[in-house]
Amino acid sequence: MKRTHLPLNGLRVLDAAARHLSFTRAADELAVTPAAVGQQIRALExxxxxxxxxxxxKGLELTxxxxxxxxxxxxxxxQFEEAVRAMQAGQSSKTLTIAAPRDLTAKWLSAHLSAYGRTDPDLRFVVVAADDELDFTQANLDLAIRLTExxxxxxxxxxxxxxxxxxxxxxxxxxxxGWPGCPQSEASPVMLTVADAGLAIxxxxxxxxRACVPALxxxxxxxxxxxxxxxxxxAGVGYWLLAPLPQWRQKKVKSLVAALLQ
Incomplete structure (x- = not known):
């Protein structure tokens, strides 16, 4: 049988029913009805x-x-339980990798990370420059900050x-x-063009x-x-904290997001 076709729910019910030799007690353990246990066993058979x-x-007997x-x-x-524990072990890590624009890191993020870091001496931060295309898997990112809508x-x-x-x-x-991405205006000439909004400030x-720059x-x-x-x-775009759902659900990311939003 192919791995993708393994009847895992039925096998879990089989394990519980075999230990208790009772569909009723197996149902109590699994928080389902005895009828549901019976249906799973019949489907597995x-x-x-x-x-x-x-x-x-004498009662229920295993063949x-x-x-x-x-x-x-x-x-x-x-082995499944060991695999789950191994995957969850990363939750105990207190190293956070963050992608952010360089100007935001210099003008805002560094100070906030420093303040947050003082709440826990085990916290560690890795800040990388945010690219146009964010690849959370390849870059092992926990969180990104982007100027976006x-x-x-x-x-x-x-x-x-x-x-x-x-x-x-x-x-x-x-x-x-001027700077790349700044709101365009024809009201006055551009005297100087720089690489980012931080340099414009x-x-x-x-x-x-004068420079039109993100308010934050x-x-x-x-x-x-x-x-x-x-x-x-x-009015316009602003800075957003972003992450795919698995990263967003991590306890360490939730704590960082809460600290940065204060």
């Missing part, structure tokens, strides 16, 4: 082409055919302060500082002009007075 139990005056496979069956279930195919949560804000300094002029602080990225520079905001905050 049909699949295997053998009789597994007989009812006698020689049923008894023949029990030792191997129970050894197999023990939503989670897309992944699970996700939006970081606070979505949208864009225009920043500059007094006397810095109104020339525009730095250029604005140096007096090159500029928050600390605005709060410190290094730059000031001009005009109203613009």
């Amino acid at each position: 049909d699949t295997l082409g053998v009789v597994l139990f007989r009812r006698t005056a 020689p055919e049923g008894a023949a496979g029990l030792e191997a069956l129970r050894a197999g279930f023990l 939503g989670p897309g195919e992944h699970e996700g949560a939006a970081l606070p302060a979505s949208g864009f804000v225009t920043v500059g300094i007094e006397g810095g002029g109104e020339n525009r500082i 730095d250029a604005a602080a140096a007096g090159f002009g 990225l500029a928050a600390s520079d605005i709060a410190s007075g290094r730059v000031r905001s001009y005009g109203e905050q613009l």
